[in-house]
Amino acid sequence: MLNGRQTVIIRELMKADSPVTSDYLAKVLDVTSRTVRNDIKELEANVKDIGASIKSIRGTGYQLFIHDEQLFRHFLQDIVGHDQDHSGKIPTLPEERVHYIVKRLLLTEYIKLDDLAEELYISRSTLQNDFKEAKEIFKRYGIKVEKRSNFGLRLIGSEFKLRLCIADYAFADIESEFDMILKDNPVFAGVDLNGIKSIILTHIGNHQIVLSDIGLTNLIIHIAISYNRIKSEKYVTLYNNELADLKTTEQYEVAKEIVHDLEIELHIRFPEQEIAYITIHLLGTKMITALHLNDQEVQSFIEEQIYDVAKVVLETIDQELHLNIKDDQELFLSICLHLKPAIHRTQYGINLPNPLLEEIKTNYPAAFQASVIAGMVLKKLLDIEINENEMGYLALHLGAAIENRKNMDQPKKCMIVCASGVGSARLLATKIEAKFGSRIEIVGTTEFYKINQIPLNNLDFLISTIPIPMQLPVPVIHVKTILGGGDFEKIEQYLGIEVNQKGNYIREELVFLRQHLETREDVLHFVVKQLKKLGLVNDLFLKSVLEREELSPTSYGNFVAIPHPLTPQTDSTFWAICTLQKPIDWGGKRVQFICLLSVEKNSSGDLQKMYDLLINIIDNGQVVQQLLKCKTYQEFASVFQKNNEMVN
Incomplete structure (x- = not known):
């Protein structure tokens, strides 16, 4: 059986369309390149028995080749089964270890640090670093870690908050009831999950309450947690005014009915406060309502x-x-x-x-x-x-x-103003229709002197081959009679079509390569400082970017983050790109490629298309790794050009 790191290596090689470097694998695993090379040496011998081979391609990395599909498929099924029951699986990545520590503390009365280090096969100093992260997680729930001589560590906090933390971290990978059956979890010991499900479905059906599959799973989990905590004489407490408010809701009556049947099914008594606890979860669901209403x-x-x-x-x-x-x-x-x-x-x-x-x-x-x-x-x-x-x-x-x-979206209506006669106007109309198809409806052509006779309020804009000096109630796009140069782009920009973004977003003065910065805040302060020097942002820009990060980290995997202001702040749309010498923590993910994105205020452009353009590059882990190696803008632009044809 492969160890945890080797399983991750196999998965990364399977995901990649091209060779994967040891540097990239080392960053994913948070180990040295030497450790990766040693793991791969062992793997090269082992994968022969599962119908595959790993080839080292000089100068480019490692690639997985599958020779026996059936044998390799059996191997993958073994990995899936191994992951599902968690038997013997040792967390390998730092975030996995933190999750493991949190879970162990939540489900154990006392545990010693030395025992945790032994379970995880890591040094005490490594554990201390992981433990800091675990304590930060508990802090968000108002839970403290208490140390007691000869006993070890235990958690102190309100029962309500402890249960919420148990639901979030002991069951973070459970998405369905089927998953519950597969997981070896002490909270489910002695609990008939199908019995709980049947009781819930009966009563929410009677009261026309809608639960998604995820919502149903969540409620079953919370009831299973309640059952085990009540057995250990650990009860939720609520203030009297909170309890009184909950008793006035329809959901409280439903909770009472559910609890009545649960007490018979589970042979345990639920106090009034526990009925209120289930009520709180039912309040997080919605009643059935008709959708077609004025x-x-x-x-x-x-x-x-x-x-x-x-x-x-x-x-x-x-x-x-x-x-x-x-x-x-x-x-x-x-x-x-x-x-x-x-x-x-x-x-x-x-x-x-x-x-x-x-x-x-x-x-x-x-x-x-x-x-x-x-x-x-x-x-x-x-x-x-x-x-x-x-x-x-x-x-x-x-x-x-x-x-x-x-x-x-309806086609934009326009009229062509042409001074060269009907023939030129028709040629112009034909070229525009061929280029834009159903996006533009040309309702007719006219000479300039007749413009006052046209009901302009029915039009979205005019396309004119001559300058129009007067102020009109609709936009005028000035083009040449024989369309050329930037004429098509003028029309495209009006339609909100993002065209030929290469010059707009990738700019040499906004690309900062291989910087030595150690935190998310360091990166954002550095990049915004450069933008201020160029006069692109004001003093409020950084504050807005940091507020956006507080709401939800903008790290997206593949070592990439795309920070941006909470709301549009600038007069132009641009990307400021910063790569780092080493990955840093960015909201729980490791990040080394940062693209600070700013959309202009009152932009009529298609925001989704601009994101798609960027994501087309950063979604490819191998391309990101190539970009991270670039030391000059010319190298950087070349990689973009090769992979997305974005740079001239």
């Missing part, structure tokens, strides 16, 4: 506060990002229905796992940025801070509306 009907059943907040959320998003979605009635209703349970979850610190979060952040950055702005509005109006998972769920609604808006 504005008046929506107002009649949605609380006035939620209605008003949803309005401000969509208006602010449109004001900042110009997505034209604030009048989307279906989106508005979806946001209203989503907000109430999301607010309840946030107020009580309940974290609903979001298995799609990383994919949403990477593939729909415009929608995720819109959800970040939504979070900013909720902070301002309700004084609550939604977490990344909640932002991800909001981004799904917003992303659907953005895509619908794209599909619904």
